[in-house]
Amino acid sequence: MANPIDFYFDFSSPYGYFASHKIDALAAKYRREVKWRPFLLGVAFKTTGGAPLPSIPVKGPYHLRDILRTAKYLGVTYRHPSVFPISSVSACRAFYWLDAKEPKRAKELARALYGAYFVDNMDISGADSVVSVAAKLGLNADELRAGIGDPATKDRTKTEVDKAIALGAFGSPYIVIDGEPFWGADRLDQIEKWLATGGW
Amino acid sequence: MANPIDFYFDFSSPYGYFASHKIDALAAKYRREVKWRPFLLGVAFKTTGGAPLPSIPVKGPYHLRDILRTAKYLGVTYRHPSVFPISSVSACRAFYWLDAKEPKRAKELARALYGAYFVDNMDISGADSVVSVAAKLGLNADELRAGIGDPATKDRTKTEVDKAIALGAFGSPYIVIDGEPFWGADRLDQIEKWLATGGW
Numbered sequence: 001m002a003n004p005i006d007f008y009f010d011f012s013s014p015y016g017y018f019a020s021h022k023i024d025a026l027a028a029k030y031r032r033e034v035k036w037r038p039f040l041l042g043v044a045f046k047t048t049g050g051a052p053l054p055s056i057p058v059k060g061p062y063h064l065r066d067i068l069r070t071a072k073y074l075g076v077t078y079r080h081p082s083v084f085p086i087s088s089v090s091a092c093r094a095f096y097w098l099d100a101k102e103p104k105r106a107k108e109l110a111r112a113l114y115g116a117y118f119v120d121n122m123d124i125s126g127a128d129s130v131v132s133v134a135a136k137l138g139l140n141a142d143e144l145r146a147g148i149g150d151p152a153t154k155d156r157t158k159t160e161v162d163k164a165i166a167l168g169a170f171g172s173p174y175i176v177i178d179g180e181p182f183w184g185a186d187r188l189d190q191i192e193k194w195l196a197t198g199g200w
Numbered sequence: 201m202a203n204p205i206d207f208y209f210d211f212s213s214p215y216g217y218f219a220s221h222k223i224d225a226l227a228a229k230y231r232r233e234v235k236w237r238p239f240l241l242g243v244a245f246k247t248t249g250g251a252p253l254p255s256i257p258v259k260g261p262y263h264l265r266d267i268l269r270t271a272k273y274l275g276v277t278y279r280h281p282s283v284f285p286i287s288s289v290s291a292c293r294a295f296y297w298l299d300a301k302e303p304k305r306a307k308e309l310a311r312a313l314y315g316a317y318f319v320d321n322m323d324i325s326g327a328d329s330v331v332s333v334a335a336k337l338g339l340n341a342d343e344l345r346a347g348i349g350d351p352a353t354k355d356r357t358k359t360e361v362d363k364a365i366a367l368g369a370f371g372s373p374y375i376v377i378d379g380e381p382f383w384g385a386d387r388l389d390q391i392e393k394w395l396a397t398g399g400w
Contacts, residue, residue: 058370186386
């Protein structure tokens with residue numbers, strides 16, 4: 001089997017959410033696995049001078065329109081959250097805590113968190129919200145709550161976020177195939193061609 | 201015939217150049233005309249806080265890679281210019297001077313300027329370069345040189361640039377179909393679907 005595809009995303013990123021609906025099926029078509037790697041856009045912005053979309057004049061309002069239009073274009077259910085963007089640190093820590101034990105369930109949790117935020121309009125910034133989403137999947141609430149607060153989880157999360165940024169992830173989604181980086185849900189077509197042809 | 205499509209672009213924008221290769225054929229498929237409207241990204245950046253790609257850490261190097269990859273993906277000949285980006289004020293003024301007299305030839309001049317910059321690696325920032333590109337198309341060099349310097353041309357250019365920005369053009373290309381804006385050469389697929397279906 002060829003190298004897995006690295007899928008970097010922020011839990012507060014609509015375009016990351018869109019890609020989360022597509023990337024595994026796309027990869028499977030070319031017999032690839034996908035390693036989900038949440039990171040924190042806010043930290044990346046410190047390097048690039050980037051800013052959350054709603055804070056950018058003209059470009060911000062455009063993107064809200066583009067997000068709603070793109071969701072329909074891609075056939076992905078989307079409801080713009082009342083609170084946007086949010087801090088995704090707790091979600092990120094929950095992911096890496098679970099990933100250390102059960103990587104497959106971590107991906108399942110990530111999907112559930114994205115759905116809670118971008119479909120059910122649930123503010124998932126607090127640890128309690130993250131835990132309640134996880135509990136619905138049958139994960140142990142007390143264990144997860146302790147895990148989110150565990151210094152080892154915080155360290156692992158920081159390491160993963162720093163690694164993502166060192167690798168060049170400045171936006172979400174940021175998808176890397178055999179060293180080739182693709183930024184944006186709008187690069188899925190190029191990604192498909194890259195997987196099919198081996199690159200150009 | 202339905203409303204023309206408005207195609208806003210900067211002469212120094214690789215993604216605008218890519219779109220310039222595609223937009224007329226795409227529009228013609230749906231019996232639409234395209235109004236080419238060069239504007240100045242540098243002026244737009246004053247509103248949005250945007251910056252030329254090469255000046256942005258991490259994102260800048262990514263985009264250079266993405267530009268080269270996207271050119272091949274779209275099948276558009278591209279050579280990254282030695283001097284990038286450049287001021288496109290003279291090119292813009294030449295366009296609007298000609299557009300006032302012969303709109304069809306203005307489009308032809310725009311294509312030639314894009315080709316000079318992004319294929320022949322010619323720095324088109326100076327009025328002399330713009331005039332020499334135009335002369336190859338059989339345009340009168342003295343008339344154009346005078347036209348570029350004419351206060352009426354400068355006014356028209358300023359008006360057009362301000363209009364584009366007031367309309368929301370914050371990046372290049374920025375394509376408007378019946379009031380719906382699309383930013384980026386990577387929105388050509390959505391544009392095609394929008395034209396085919398009337399929107400969603």
